[in-house]
Amino acid sequence: MQPRLETEHLFKVFGRRPDEAVRRLRQGADREELRADGITAAVIDASFRVEAGEIFVVMGLSGSGKSTLLRMLNGLLESTAGSVRFDGQDLTELTARELRELRSKKISMVFQHFALFPHRSVRDNAAYGLAVQGVPRAERERRADEALALCGLAGWEDSWPDELSGGMQQRVGLARALATDADLLLMDESFSALDPLIRRDMQDQLLELQKTLKKTIVFITHDLNEAMRLGDRIAVMRDGRIVQTGTAEDILLRPANDYVASFIQDVDRARVLTAAAVMDTDVRGDEADCGCETASPDTPFTELCAISARLTHPVAVLGEGRALVGVVPRRRLVGFLGDEQGEPTACDDNGDKGGEKVIARA
Amino acid sequence: MPRIHLGDWVDSGVNWLVDHLSWLFDAVKAVVEGMYNGIDAVLSAPEPLLMAGILAVIAWWLRGLVAGVLAFAGFALVDSLDLWDRAMSTLALVLVATVIALVISLPLGIWAARSRAVSAAVRPVLDLLQTMPSMVLLIPAMLFFGLGTAAGVVATLIFALAPGVRMTELGIRQVDAELVEAAEAFGTTPRDILWRVQLPLALPTIMAGVNQVIMLGLSMVVIAGMVGTGGLGGAVNEAIGQLDIGYGFEAGVGIVVLAIYLDRITGALGTQLSPLGRRAAAKAPTRAWTYRPRPAVAVVGVVVLALVAGGMGVFGSSTGTSEASGTNVGKGKEIKIGYIPWDEGVASTFLWKEILEERGFKVTTTQYAAGPLYTGLATGQIDFETDSWLPTTHAEYWKKYGKQLDDLGSWFGPTSLELSVPSYVKDVNSLADLKDHASEFGGKIVGIEPSAGEMGLLKSKVLKEYGLQDSYEVIDGSTPAMLAELKRAYAKKEPVVVTLWSPHWAYNDYDLKKLKDPEGAWGKGDGVHTLARKGFTGDNPQVGRWLKDFSMTEKQLTGLEAQIQKAGKGKEQDAVRTWLRTNPGLVDKWAPVAKEDARSRAAG
Numbered sequence: 001m002q003p004r005l006e007t008e009h010l011f012k013v014f015g016r017r018p019d020e021a022v023r024r025l026r027q028g029a030d031r032e033e034l035r036a037d038g039i040t041a042a043v044i045d046a047s048f049r050v051e052a053g054e055i056f057v058v059m060g061l062s063g064s065g066k067s068t069l070l071r072m073l074n075g076l077l078e079s080t081a082g083s084v085r086f087d088g089q090d091l092t093e094l095t096a097r098e099l100r101e102l103r104s105k106k107i108s109m110v111f112q113h114f115a116l117f118p119h120r121s122v123r124d125n126a127a128y129g130l131a132v133q134g135v136p137r138a139e140r141e142r143r144a145d146e147a148l149a150l151c152g153l154a155g156w157e158d159s160w161p162d163e164l165s166g167g168m169q170q171r172v173g174l175a176r177a178l179a180t181d182a183d184l185l186l187m188d189e190s191f192s193a194l195d196p197l198i199r200r201d202m203q204d205q206l207l208e209l210q211k212t213l214k215k216t217i218v219f220i221t222h223d224l225n226e227a228m229r230l231g232d233r234i235a236v237m238r239d240g241r242i243v244q245t246g247t248a249e250d251i252l253l254r255p256a257n258d259y260v261a262s263f264i265q266d267v268d269r270a271r272v273l274t275a276a277a278v279m280d281t282d283v284r285g286d287e288a289d290c291g292c293e294t295a296s297p298d299t300p301f302t303e304l305c306a307i308s309a310r311l312t313h314p315v316a317v318l319g320e321g322r323a324l325v326g327v328v329p330r331r332r333l334v335g336f337l338g339d340e341q342g343e344p345t346a347c348d349d350n351g352d353k354g355g356e357k358v359i360a361r362a
Numbered sequence: 363m364p365r366i367h368l369g370d371w372v373d374s375g376v377n378w379l380v381d382h383l384s385w386l387f388d389a390v391k392a393v394v395e396g397m398y399n400g401i402d403a404v405l406s407a408p409e410p411l412l413m414a415g416i417l418a419v420i421a422w423w424l425r426g427l428v429a430g431v432l433a434f435a436g437f438a439l440v441d442s443l444d445l446w447d448r449a450m451s452t453l454a455l456v457l458v459a460t461v462i463a464l465v466i467s468l469p470l471g472i473w474a475a476r477s478r479a480v481s482a483a484v485r486p487v488l489d490l491l492q493t494m495p496s497m498v499l500l501i502p503a504m505l506f507f508g509l510g511t512a513a514g515v516v517a518t519l520i521f522a523l524a525p526g527v528r529m530t531e532l533g534i535r536q537v538d539a540e541l542v543e544a545a546e547a548f549g550t551t552p553r554d555i556l557w558r559v560q561l562p563l564a565l566p567t568i569m570a571g572v573n574q575v576i577m578l579g580l581s582m583v584v585i586a587g588m589v590g591t592g593g594l595g596g597a598v599n600e601a602i603g604q605l606d607i608g609y610g611f612e613a614g615v616g617i618v619v620l621a622i623y624l625d626r627i628t629g630a631l632g633t634q635l636s637p638l639g640r641r642a643a644a645k646a647p648t649r650a651w652t653y654r655p656r657p658a659v660a661v662v663g664v665v666v667l668a669l670v671a672g673g674m675g676v677f678g679s680s681t682g683t684s685e686a687s688g689t690n691v692g693k694g695k696e697i698k699i700g701y702i703p704w705d706e707g708v709a710s711t712f713l714w715k716e717i718l719e720e721r722g723f724k725v726t727t728t729q730y731a732a733g734p735l736y737t738g739l740a741t742g743q744i745d746f747e748t749d750s751w752l753p754t755t756h757a758e759y760w761k762k763y764g765k766q767l768d769d770l771g772s773w774f775g776p777t778s779l780e781l782s783v784p785s786y787v788k789d790v791n792s793l794a795d796l797k798d799h800a801s802e803f804g805g806k807i808v809g810i811e812p813s814a815g816e817m818g819l820l821k822s823k824v825l826k827e828y829g830l831q832d833s834y835e836v837i838d839g840s841t842p843a844m845l846a847e848l849k850r851a852y853a854k855k856e857p858v859v860v861t862l863w864s865p866h867w868a869y870n871d872y873d874l875k876k877l878k879d880p881e882g883a884w885g886k887g888d889g890v891h892t893l894a895r896k897g898f899t900g901d902n903p904q905v906g907r908w909l910k911d912f913s914m915t916e917k918q919l920t921g922l923e924a925q926i927q928k929a930g931k932g933k934e935q936d937a938v939r940t941w942l943r944t945n946p947g948l949v950d951k952w953a954p955v956a957k958e959d960a961r962s963r964a965a966g
Contacts, residue, residue, distance in 0.1 A: 076546055104549025115544035119562045119637040129548040131558075160641065180548070 002088055003049035004216045005056075005073065005184060010046040010082035012068050015039035022081045031239050042068040044240040046082070052183075053214040057231030058242075059221055065240040066220045070186050073218060074107040075099040086184065104132050108177035112189040114169045116161040122148065122172050123157040129180035140179075147179035148172070150209065167198035174206075178213070185217045191226065203229055224263060228252070228272045236260050249277045269336060273301040278336050279317045279326030287327045288316035297325060305333055376502050391512040394458060398511045402454035408668070410441040413450070416667045417623065423660030424630035436619040444932070445594065445616045452593035453620055455511065455586070456579045459518040463575050467523050468568070471530025472556065481531060492524040496585045501733065504589050509700075509730065509738040514583075514591030522578040529571025533564030562637060569632025576624045580617060590700070590728040590738070594620070600703055600729055601931070602842050609931045691904055691955060692723030699727045700735045700744035704841075705867055706774065706890060707749030709922045710914070712934040714748065716942065717953050718905065732759070733813060739895050740766040745902075746894035746909065751777060754885050755815035755863075766896055770909045772889025774865075774919060779816045779884045780876040781807065781824075782862045784852055792878035793828045796859065800833035808847045808860045812838040816861060819884065827883035836861075848872065865916065867923060908953045918945070 013021040013034075021029075021039045031041050042065040050056040060066045071077040072084055075091050084091040086107070094102065108129060116125050123141060124131075126148050130140035145157055151171040161169055170190060177185055191199045203226060210217070221227050227234050228248040235245040236256075244256035252272055255261035276297035288294055293307050294316045307315050308330050319325035380387075405413065414437035422430025440449045474481040491499075500517045507513040537560050545559045561568075587595025594616045601610030633639035697718055701711040715725045730738060738744040740763040750756050752769070755777075760767075783790050790799050809817050817836070825831040839847075844860055845868065851858035852872050862868060864876070892909050899906030914922075922941050929937035942948060 074547060076543065100549040100551060102549070103547060109544070109547040111540055111544055111547075113540055115538070115540040117541060117544075117559065117563075128545075132545075132548050132550050132554065176548075186547075 004052040004054075004087060005050040005218070006048070006085045007073070008047050008083045008085075010043055010069070010072060010084060011041070011080045012043040012065070012072060012077060013039060013041050013080045018080045041240050043072070043079075046237075046242050048235055048242065048245055050216055050218060052216050054232045055210060055217045055219055055230050057219045057221060057227040057234045058237060059224060059227040059231075059234055060237030061222055063239075064237040066222075066237050067188055069237070070188055070218060070220050073184075074103050074109060074186055104129060105180065106182050107184045107186060108180050108182035109186040109188065110170070110173045110177045110190040112193055114161075114166075114173045114193075116169055116172055116176075118161055120161075121157070122153065122159045122161065122164070125161060125172050126157075126175040126179050128176055129182075133180070144175070144179050147175040150178060151175040152205065165198075166194050167202060170194060170202060171205075178209075178215075183216055185215050187217060187219045189220050189222065192221065192223065199226070206230065224267050225271075228267060236263065248272050249274075253277060270301045270305075273336060275299040275301075275304050275315075275317045275326070275328060277301075278304070278332060279328045280314075280332060281326045283324055283327050285324060287314060288318060288322075288324050292316075294318050295328070301333075301336070304328060308333055376505060380505050387506040390516070391507045394462070394507075394512045394515045395510075397458045397461070398454055398515065401457055402451050405450040405454055406447055408670075410446040411438065412667055412670060414438055414441065416664050419660055419663040419667065421623065421627060421630075423663075424627055424634060429626060429630075433623055436623060440616045440619050443612045443616065445597065445613060448593050448597050448613070449616045449620060451591075452580075452583055452595060452617070455515060455518065455583060455591055455593055456576060456620070456624070459515045459522060459579045459582075460572070460576050462515070463519040463522045463526055463579070464572060466519075467526025467571075467575070468530050471527045471568075471571075472534060474527065474531040475534035475560075484527060488524040488527055491520050496521055496582060497588075500585065500589055501737070504734055504737055505741070508741055509590045509728070509734060509743045511591055513589045514586030514595075517589070518579050518582040518586050521582045522575045525574035525578065526571045529574065530564070530568050533567030533571070534560045536567065537563045565636040566632055566639060569628060569635065573625060573628040573632070576628055577621060580621045580624065583617065588731050589734050590730055592728070596729065602840075606931050690722030692718065692721055694722065694724050695902070696724045696726070697902070697905070698743070698745045699725060700730050700738055700747045701727060702732050702735055702747075702749055703729050704749060705923045705926075706865060706919060707747070708934060709919060709926055709938075710748040710773070710890075712926070712938045713922065714909075716935055716938045717908075717949055720949060721953055721955070723905075731813075732756075732811075736763050736767075739763070739893060742895045742897070744895065745898050746770070746892060748773065748890070748892045750891040750893045751815065751863075751888040752891045754819065754888050755779065756888075758815060758818065768894045768896055768899055770892040770894055770899070770906065772891050773912045774914050774916075775889035776887025777890060778864045778876070778887045779819065780862055780864070780879070781820075781859055782868075782874045782876050783857065783859050784848075784855075785873045785875050786855055787857045787875070790859075790877070791875065792880060793824065793830075793883070794880060796830055796877070797828065797833060799857075800830075802857045803834075803859050805834050806859075807834050807836045808844050808858060809836045809838050810841045810844050810861050814841075816863060820861060824879075824883040827881045865920060865923075867927060870920075870924070912952055921945075 011022045011025065013025075015021065015034075015038055018039070021034055021041060024034065025041055025044055031044065034041050044065075046069055048056070058066045058069060068077060072079045073086075073091075075084075075094065079092055082092075086102070089102075091099065091102070117128065120128065123144050127135075127140040127144035130143060135143070145154075148154060148157055148171075151174050153168065153171050153175060156164065156168065161172065164172065170193075173190070191202045194202060206217075207230065219227075219230055221230075228251075231248060233245065233247055234251055235242045236251065236259075237243065238259055244251060244260050246254070249272070251260060252264055252267060252269060255264055274297065275295045278301065279297075290313070292311055292313075295304055295307055295318070297317060297319055299307075299317075304315060308328065314327040314329040314332075316324055317326040317328060408416070414434050417437055418430045418434035421433035437449075440446060470484060474484050496517060499520055500513070503513040503517045503520075507516055534556075541559055541563070542555060545555045550558065583591070583593065583595040584598045585595070587593065587597075587599040590596070594613045597613035598610055598617070601607070601613060633642070699711050699714060701707045711727055715727050718725045728744075735744065735747055736759045739747060750759075750769075752760060752772070781793065781796075787802075790796065790802075796803075807820070809820070811817065817838070821836055825834065825836070848858060848860050848868065859877075862874070862876075868874065892912065894906070894909070922938070925941040926934050926937040929940070
């Protein structure tokens, strides 16, 4: 099955003679090298696939090129080299008119600072995309009201953007993006401007909506916790390049390089990891026979710890049909929490050193 | 440094344009004058108070009750100052200039906002238009469009163009880039981005620009008055020319009323047009004095008043038609007289207006500065004028335009030019005495307009002849400023030396000494000549003959001048009639008609 969205060797270079810059980058030139010549390589050789119904998170610090990357996915920025295929159609081959058509019907966008039109009511903001398409007033207002209700804003249709709180404004932004029934949702740091509690709410709401709507979403963020929470898959960007693509667990457990590793240091592992990620699959086969409490592969890490505390032996993990798929020894749990895997070494004088270390790191 | 002959290039460029693009200028002129006449006709059609009512209802609708009442009071004041028609023609002029300025500046501003190249190209042009002294633009405008409304409107709109372009560009550039991006992300076409996002959000800034356009237009009206646009600007110019402080102030008040009204109305219009402004206004609590009628009510109010006005126009008094008679030589033919607001010019101009009207001509008189007057005459905009001092004082003008003019001869003379001091200044009786008294006068000679022939003569010849060029400085200024300085110094008995000429009423009002000119530096006295455009005497042989034969004695002229001075501003022709009644027979002497006509007139 072809992916909904696919990029291949995508480059975006700002400055003079971009084609030559791309050639130099392909030959292994450094980003800093080009910057000395007044050229900014914003996105370098980005390739990824996004499947239908997936939330794909692009994560990186500011200046890593993630916003530029996002803007090439709907043609707001023209790529310097490479291709972006949406449903098999290469965007770089479309005319300006076809691109606008695509943006108005198939791809919508949610912005960091909401970008609501201050001169339009909440309803007219939500209906904006439909108005651009030329949908008759009655229908677009009905669909806008539906989208607003979906985002929990029923009753606020006649308000004005400046009368709403930040979270509510972003709900309008989301409703505006949903009202057009676009298949692909591009979200540019959409929750970054909100305070932490509201941000959590919005993340929950997005996940809730996604259960029923099954949109394809590309979500940009600089917040790894947010990426882990939302992303089915995550691409980590650094200095214009995608350094690792994978699930939250892939990134957490198998960081591709030191940069990613240092990035994930502060992640709250307990919220991300599940039994499947931490269990030891090397089993004897009889660990679950004692009749004690067991776990399933998607049992969250925190719950796993609680079970482990009540048992004197490793926790058995049962898969489908209550078949034993793995075991989680307590020592393994402690090791994951502290970012230390592998076997402990024996000490010479007393046995507390390893424990001390864990406490210190946790 | 080599001398760059920029001025010569501009000169020949302007001449080339006049020669080759006259069709374009004529078309522009037709459009501008058509608009102006239409608007002016609408504005001055109703009774003044009804029109004031209509304007007040608009103010009430846009700003509230207090604004409406004040607007009515302001316009009623203008009417009671007898300035209504002038105010309406000024309003029409400003509206036409504003509309044209906006038609040009809004698209230009939008274009500049979307293209850096255009923006960079437009900016210095705007700087030039905005800061170039307006008189400098006025003269070419006059050459292109002739005297009158079109030149005034064009000069006004050129001056007023810049803020319209600048504020439009600024307003659009100020719109949040993320909003524009959002619109793009939803597939909005560039045109729709402009209409749906950029213009609505830029509207408050654009309206501030519109407001500035109107205000600058109004401030330019006075200067435009110098090329015969009439209106309040013309009134101010006349008042300045005759040092009539009271009348100048009244006309100034009229301009102020218009300015405040237009400023507040455009401000309110900005609020009404912009969706954000409307919301803010709707949120504010309503009080009796801010209560505003709904648009429908306001429209009904305006329409009702307009209908009443129209009805009164239909049933109103119709002006009487003049009866045909043997003395009706002109049979309604139009003659345009131009004049400079010098006393002998005013007197002779209104004298001829009265005479020619009695002979059945339709005469319009318009006041100009000297330069525009000669230009107008040379281009055929004016039929004749009666106040050329030749051969000396106006020699420069004659040199430039003489080939395009007909000299109908001198009707008064000789005149003289002189420097004068108040008689309380002892020991100074001759130009030769000035040298030793330089410190007493502060080394200053109070001059008049630097363009005046007398000033040229003074600086280039008279000062040298008496060795004064090092000890004295000639202050360039204007006739009113010179007279005001004379009045001030005279009241305080300070020594002052002024540039004057005879005949002048100042010699009646103040006790002055004409400084003797033993060396004859001022030259022989001039005659006051009547000049007509080429071809005028061919078109109107009889009038040509009358003007050629015309002459006045000093007693007649000063008598008429005194009568006009006494009658006051705006009543010049009445004064002429009064004076003619006390001097019977002069009309028939100056404008004789054939015997049988005269007899039939007597019989009739």
